[in-house]
Amino acid sequence: MHFILNGRRMNVKAHPMKRLLDVLREDCRLTGTKEGCGEGECGACTVLVDGQPVNSCLIPVAQVRGARVTTIEGLKGRTALQEAFVTEGGAQCGICTPGMIVAASALAPRPTAEDVRTGLAGNLCRCTGYSAIYRAVERASRRSSRRGRLQPARKIPVARDFSRARKTVVARDFSRAGKIDVARDFSRATKAGLKSGATTDRKKKR
Amino acid sequence: MRTAISSLQLFQPRSLRDALLMLRDDGPLVPLAGCTDVYVSLNFGTLAGTRFINLWNLEHLRRIERRGSSLVIGALATYSQIARSRPVRTHLPMLVEAARQVGGVQIQNRGTLGGNIATGSPAGDSLPVLAAADAVVVLRSAAGTRRVPFTSFYTGYRATVMRPDELIVAVEIPPVEGQQWFRKVGTRAAQAISKVVMAAVRARRPRIALGSVAPTVVRAWKTEEALAAGGPIADARAILMTEIAPIDDLRSTAEYRQRVAGNLLERFWVETA
Numbered sequence: 001m002h003f004i005l006n007g008r009r010m011n012v013k014a015h016p017m018k019r020l021l022d023v024l025r026e027d028c029r030l031t032g033t034k035e036g037c038g039e040g041e042c043g044a045c046t047v048l049v050d051g052q053p054v055n056s057c058l059i060p061v062a063q064v065r066g067a068r069v070t071t072i073e074g075l076k077g078r079t080a081l082q083e084a085f086v087t088e089g090g091a092q093c094g095i096c097t098p099g100m101i102v103a104a105s106a107l108a109p110r111p112t113a114e115d116v117r118t119g120l121a122g123n124l125c126r127c128t129g130y131s132a133i134y135r136a137v138e139r140a141s142r143r144s145s146r147r148g149r150l151q152p153a154r155k156i157p158v159a160r161d162f163s164r165a166r167k168t169v170v171a172r173d174f175s176r177a178g179k180i181d182v183a184r185d186f187s188r189a190t191k192a193g194l195k196s197g198a199t200t201d202r203k204k205k206r
Numbered sequence: 207m208r209t210a211i212s213s214l215q216l217f218q219p220r221s222l223r224d225a226l227l228m229l230r231d232d233g234p235l236v237p238l239a240g241c242t243d244v245y246v247s248l249n250f251g252t253l254a255g256t257r258f259i260n261l262w263n264l265e266h267l268r269r270i271e272r273r274g275s276s277l278v279i280g281a282l283a284t285y286s287q288i289a290r291s292r293p294v295r296t297h298l299p300m301l302v303e304a305a306r307q308v309g310g311v312q313i314q315n316r317g318t319l320g321g322n323i324a325t326g327s328p329a330g331d332s333l334p335v336l337a338a339a340d341a342v343v344v345l346r347s348a349a350g351t352r353r354v355p356f357t358s359f360y361t362g363y364r365a366t367v368m369r370p371d372e373l374i375v376a377v378e379i380p381p382v383e384g385q386q387w388f389r390k391v392g393t394r395a396a397q398a399i400s401k402v403v404m405a406a407v408r409a410r411r412p413r414i415a416l417g418s419v420a421p422t423v424v425r426a427w428k429t430e431e432a433l434a435a436g437g438p439i440a441d442a443r444a445i446l447m448t449e450i451a452p453i454d455d456l457r458s459t460a461e462y463r464q465r466v467a468g469n470l471l472e473r474f475w476v477e478t479a
Binding site: 015016017018019022038039040041043046049052053054055057058059060062063065103106118119120121122123124 | 211212214216241246249315316395
């Protein structure tokens with residue numbers, strides 16, 4: 001079974017009825033996509049299939065054969081959206097955040113407030129009361145209105161912290177196996193992760 | 207996910223013909239379109255079937271086109287596609303309204319019209335539209351094609367006239383004369399199943415259909431007759447109460463649904479006057 005994951009061709013051996021969500025998290029080891037409700041209500045598991053936001057908990061992997069799948073990891077780490085979520089306090093507990101950002105990344109250029117609300121209506125957040133999230137998306141869209149979609153790269157310190165934290169956590173998950181393509185990419189991260197296990201634990205305690 | 211994946215079997219036809227042969231020779235199979243209903247049941251371990259057939263890739267079932275004076279919507283057309291479609295916007299704007307109010311964008315990108323019909327939930331958002339539009343469901347099997355008027359498609363709660371070897375391939379909608387009207391009443395605008403949903407057409411003979419008020423979608427024939435005869439709206443409202451049979455459930459109460467259904471009828475009548 002092959003599909004294009006974040007721009008790379010993937011070959012996955014999985015049951016055709018396995019949920020795309022589980023294939024991404026377990027077979028592809030990309031744990032940025034979260035499971036919330038498992039019934040298409042909350043949008044935490046949102047990914048893009050051929051550019052369209054969908055709930056990955058409701059899709060058998062057989063239905064993405066040959067398709068382009070984009071996860072939060074595929075949004076290249078530092079985006080105007082992520083920055084704006086940090087600045088505006090759009091992220092609190094964080095479970096809805098990857099789904100929110102992926103859904104927001106698919107909005108048409110220069111969305112109106114109404115577009116943002118409609119585009120994110122399928123994503124639930126129990127912390128922020130949504131206003132901070134809407135502000136974040138509007139802020140990011142003002143920044144990137146010339147670029148079409150909402151993802152220009154811009155380095156900020158906070159984003160760098162995020163990416164390190166993610167790598168470390170992901171690396172621990174990788175330690176078990178490296179059967180598939182994508183694991184090879186992370187082999188260095190895996191070693192680093194094993195060595196820095198103590199760091200991860202400390203982070204967790206905090 | 208509470209269903210053991212290893213116990214499931216998936217058939218993957220390359221063409222509609224392949225699919226129809228599989229349904230005839232290897233059935234019964236549960237058809238998979240956008241999976242927005244099937245995977246909810248699978249995730250909760252409440253789906254009886256273990257053998258499935260994947261229809262998602264049968265591209266030509268996704269077409270929306272005008273054929274003569276009719277609008278033909280392929281069974282695999284998604285709500286997003288329907289909401290964007292120019293022929294649907296001009297011919298059946300109340301379906302565009304319904305499509306925009308299904309779930310959120312993630313569900314609209316996957317949920318299909320054929321799936322909504324086949325699932326046959328009494329709360330299906332598109333169903334009152336199809337009932338009010340006098341749509342015809344096109345069923346196909348290896349043995350041939352048959353056309354069933356939408357208003358006689360359901361035989362009971364989630365029960366239809368379809369045979370296990372048949373697929374819904376399209377819906378045909380004859381020209382709709384008159385002003386179209388749609389209203390969904392739920393807990394919130396998105397991601398909510400309706401408490402009452404109504405589609406209606408204001409013409410010399412008005413057409414009124416409601417969801418979430420009976421075991422199947424309901425066409426309010428007697429109410430329509432009363433309105434066509436020029437009777438007062440209050441009488442029509444009283445008649446409507448005899449044509450619906452809502453229940454108490456976790457989303458609402460029978461009493462509330464009756465009152466809202468009556469209010470929607472009056473709202474329709476005023477707004478399309």
